[in-house]
Amino acid sequence: MRRRLINSTLAVVLVVIAVFGISMVLVETRAIDASARDRLQSEAARLVTEVESRLVSGRPVTPESMAELVQPERQVVIELDGEEPFTVGEEPSGAVLEATERGTRGETVTVRQDGSVVSDEVGRSLLIILAVTAITIASAAVMALRQARRLATPLTDLAESAERLGSGDPRPRHRRYGVEELDRVADVLDASSERIHRMITAERRLAADASHQLRTPLTALSMRLEEIIATDDLETVKEEASIALNQVERLTDVVQRLLTNSRERRMESAVGFDLDEIVLQQIEEWRPAYRARGRVIVHSGKPGLRAVGTPGAVAQVLAALVENALMHGGGTVAIRTRTAGNQVVVEVTDAGRGVPPSLGSRVFERSVSGRNSTGLGLAVARDLAEADGGRLELRQLRPPVFALFLSRAQDDEPPAQT
The missing domain is CATH 3.30.565.10 (Histidine kinase-like ATPase, C-terminal domain)
Structure with missing residues (x-):
């Protein structure tokens, strides 16, 4: 029973974790991807503003002047109106995320980033989710074990009490377990034990009383029979036999009184x-x-x-x-x-x-x-x-x-x- 309780509890926990964990992974992945794209869009808007400022003030817009404004691990492609586009930064490998922003003077800024940054962040989030899942499963296992022990131990104890009661030991144990249903069963078993104990005590007392109360009239009856055996006088035999019959009637009365032993x-x-x-x-x-x-x-x-x-x-x-x-x-x-x-x-x-x-x-x-x-x-x-x-x-x-x-x-x- 203890194993079934543990397995059922863990099964419920695993189902809940599977449902919510998968949903959480999907939601977290989308959130990380959307956040990365928003950061790229913001970076592109910032660079477009810087390019327009330089064009208005007459400052040069070259790869060398823009290099210090580009964040590492990102590539920026700037295309000015009527000029050849130029690139700042190294070209990302693998999957690429990019965001493009256009200015009022015909300039275009495209910011690119390696997609591995998103996958790495998703991986870190997944590790955190897995760690929380493992802790949750371990906690659920500990709680299931404690709960199973709390339920299984009283049931085993109650089974032992019932076995003791059936084997002829009616002493109540007066144990309670803090579980309402189990305590109710324990109350019933203790009440039954007390009733059976009283019944057994009454039966033993009745047997002892019967053996003692029957001994006296039987002793008197045996003495009368001895008197009959020892005499040859017919009148004495009749007299003793009559007394013996009276004693038999009293013996019958004693038996009847024992059977209806009620005040x-x-x-x-x-x-x-x-x-x-x-x-x-x-x-x-x-x-x-x-x-x-x-x-x-x-x-x-x-x-x-x-x-x-x-x-x-x-x-x-x-x-x-x-x-x-x-x-x-x-x-x-x-x-x-x-x-x-x-x-x-x-x-x-x-x-x-x-x-x-x-x-x-x-x-x-x-x-x-x-x-x-x-x-x-x-x-x-x-x-x-x-x-x-x-x-x-x-x-x-x-x-x-x-x-x-x-x-x-x-x-x-x-x-x-x-």
Whole structure:
């Protein structure tokens, strides 16, 4: 492309120079020839005047007396009335230019000049025109090269940006080139890069959230299946199978919620529900895991509280807190329900070492973990709580106290002071 731009620019310049250069040479040649003839005519008129002056005053008109008045490289032929013409100066060779002037006393003066004087002057003018043409072509070549580089380099850069975008690197480059059209293309590419980057980030986040949110109900389901395998009691098998079916339904709800991961849709599905039912359900599901580790999970607080939200999402939040206490905490885990103004609060605490002060303000950030874990559990739980119009807080570092705040259902009793 760069070569085509240079060639096209130089072609235009050469055409312009050819058209105007040839015209200029023709005009300049005619002007030089006309100027030379005018000078000869003026010289002839001057000599005629001198001859008439000499005739009137009686001075002689001879080759010797007129020689000093004739310019070099010119020949003058003087013809007086009734006398033989005489010549002053050497006869020019080759093409000859001449001018003739007649006087009032019958005298005639003819001035001749070698035509090479005109051709030499035309040659000098032609050399000047050629020099200017060469300078113009060189300047045009330099300007064409710079312009081609100015246009070709941004296009190459934009092509590389598009290639990077197509190869999976959506980072915008934010480069501008001072050319309106190219800058507009760069704006479009950067905007597309940012959109693709957001889409990829959202997909990766969704994949991470899905893997983490599905792990908890799958873990609980696997524990129920283990209970079924380990027992021979038919009633126990039926009971555990019924719980497992409920867990499968919640797992389906988690998948559906991941596919429609929108705060507006979740708020539309918010309903009033019995908080104790969700809490007791989580205790029942996690009790085997705690029992396997020699630990206990208990429930206390004000009974009969009703909250507004999505039961499945609230169950996921509580499951994340209970699992976090199982993996990182120690001793007995207590779930306590209470009220705070027009809100209901579910607190989860354990008797472990708690949260290090260095992580206290960052514990809900993604990929932040006090141990070798994904660091997604609390971040996802907080997102779920906020999507339901609630909030999740770390109320105390040691012993750790996590509190889930939810809106209180309107059909519940007036808020109690705590």
